[in-house]
Amino acid sequence: MTSAPGRLEGRNAVVTGAGSGIGLRIAQELHAAGATVTLVDINAAAITDVARDLGDRVSARTADVTDEAQVQAAIDAAAGAFGPLHIAVNAAGTGGLAPILDLELVEWRRVADLCLTGVFLSIKHQARRMTEGGSIINIASLNGRQPAEGMAAYCAAKAGVEMLTKVAAMELGPRGIRVNAISPGLIDTPLTSPFTRSPIQDEFLDNIPLGRIGATADVAAAALFLAGDHAAWITGDTLLVDGGAHTKRYPALLGRFAPPPSRPPAAGPRIDEGDAE
Numbered sequence: 001m002t003s004a005p006g007r008l009e010g011r012n013a014v015v016t017g018a019g020s021g022i023g024l025r026i027a028q029e030l031h032a033a034g035a036t037v038t039l040v041d042i043n044a045a046a047i048t049d050v051a052r053d054l055g056d057r058v059s060a061r062t063a064d065v066t067d068e069a070q071v072q073a074a075i076d077a078a079a080g081a082f083g084p085l086h087i088a089v090n091a092a093g094t095g096g097l098a099p100i101l102d103l104e105l106v107e108w109r110r111v112a113d114l115c116l117t118g119v120f121l122s123i124k125h126q127a128r129r130m131t132e133g134g135s136i137i138n139i140a141s142l143n144g145r146q147p148a149e150g151m152a153a154y155c156a157a158k159a160g161v162e163m164l165t166k167v168a169a170m171e172l173g174p175r176g177i178r179v180n181a182i183s184p185g186l187i188d189t190p191l192t193s194p195f196t197r198s199p200i201q202d203e204f205l206d207n208i209p210l211g212r213i214g215a216t217a218d219v220a221a222a223a224l225f226l227a228g229d230h231a232a233w234i235t236g237d238t239l240l241v242d243g244g245a246h247t248k249r250y251p252a253l254l255g256r257f258a259p260p261p262s263r264p265p266a267a268g269p270r271i272d273e274g275d276a277e
């Protein structure tokens with residue numbers, strides 16, 4: 001690898017969740033810095049459009065990151081087309097809003113599978129293709145540290161991504177592979193439009209010391225730093241990119257974007273009644 005710090009010519013990158021929002025912006029910035037980029041997303045139409053816009057040094061591979069065979073096929077195809085991987089960004093993810101009392105197992109699994117298991121599968125197959133060393137960047141979340149009512153699966157999965165990042169850094173360091181995470185606060189993307197296009201935006205702003213909602217460019221700048229040689233001695237860390245929101249509190253979303261918590265069952269003894277006897 002011969003690029004000057006900050007420039008990424010000669011590097012092969014893969015980005016999951018590259019069809020929208022944060023992953024899309026990071027893919028665009030990696031490409032602009034000179035890297036060859038493989039776009040991975042479950043949304044084939046989205047990454048086909050992005051690939052067309054970017055032009056050369058790009059390929060698009062449709063895959064569901066929760067499916068190991070699909071992840072492996074996409075990563076192997078990227079390496080087959082462009083050679084060993086040097087940079088991987090894992091941005092595929094989703095949210096959900098329901099109190100634990102109402103949270104269906106299938107919904108818990110949907111969020112945990114995508115936000116945590118998908119990152120594990122991606123790291124596993126990306127690292128196998130980083131035969132010259134590299135940099136893996138996982139997109140976690142402020143909510144991996146700052147709890148939010150109604151977001152149990154998301155918060156737990158993102159906290160898991162931070163720890164997965166540390167373990168991967170320990171195991172892969174001897175291979176010359178750095179593994180870091182970025183934890184964004186509220187970023188304006190299609191995923192967060194219910195928040196950024198509603199009055200609750202003001203409550204978010206009250207809890208962001210720097211006084212504005214984040215842009216995908218804020219996250220991409222951090223990703224490019226971690227991808228390149230300026231970060232050559234950084235691994236196992238998580239960079240908060242949140243305008244300082246971690247110093248304050250997360251707005252209460254329950255009841256404003258989800259049904260109220262379920263009532264106690266109508267039939268059967270209540271615990272307090274039994275205790276009173």
Ligand SMILES: NC(=O)c1ccc[n+]([C@@H]2O[C@H](COP(=O)([O-])OP(=O)(O)OC[C@H]3O[C@@H](n4cnc5c(N)ncnc54)[C@H](O)[C@@H]3O)[C@@H](O)[C@H]2O)c1
Pocket residue numbers: 016017018019020021022023040041042043046063064065066090091092093094095114115139140141142183184185186187188189190191192
């Ligand atoms: N936007 C924010 O405020 C914010 C804050 C913190 C963390 N994040 C995290 O950043 C990441 C990107 O979020 P975003 O706001 O850009 O969302 P987004 O919805 O704009 O983009 C997510 C992308 O992931 C893709 N995707 C969904 N399921 C997939 C699957 N099973 N396999 C492959 N691709 C799949 C979607 O098609 C989409 O292109 C997520 O991990 C999210 O949790 C976002």
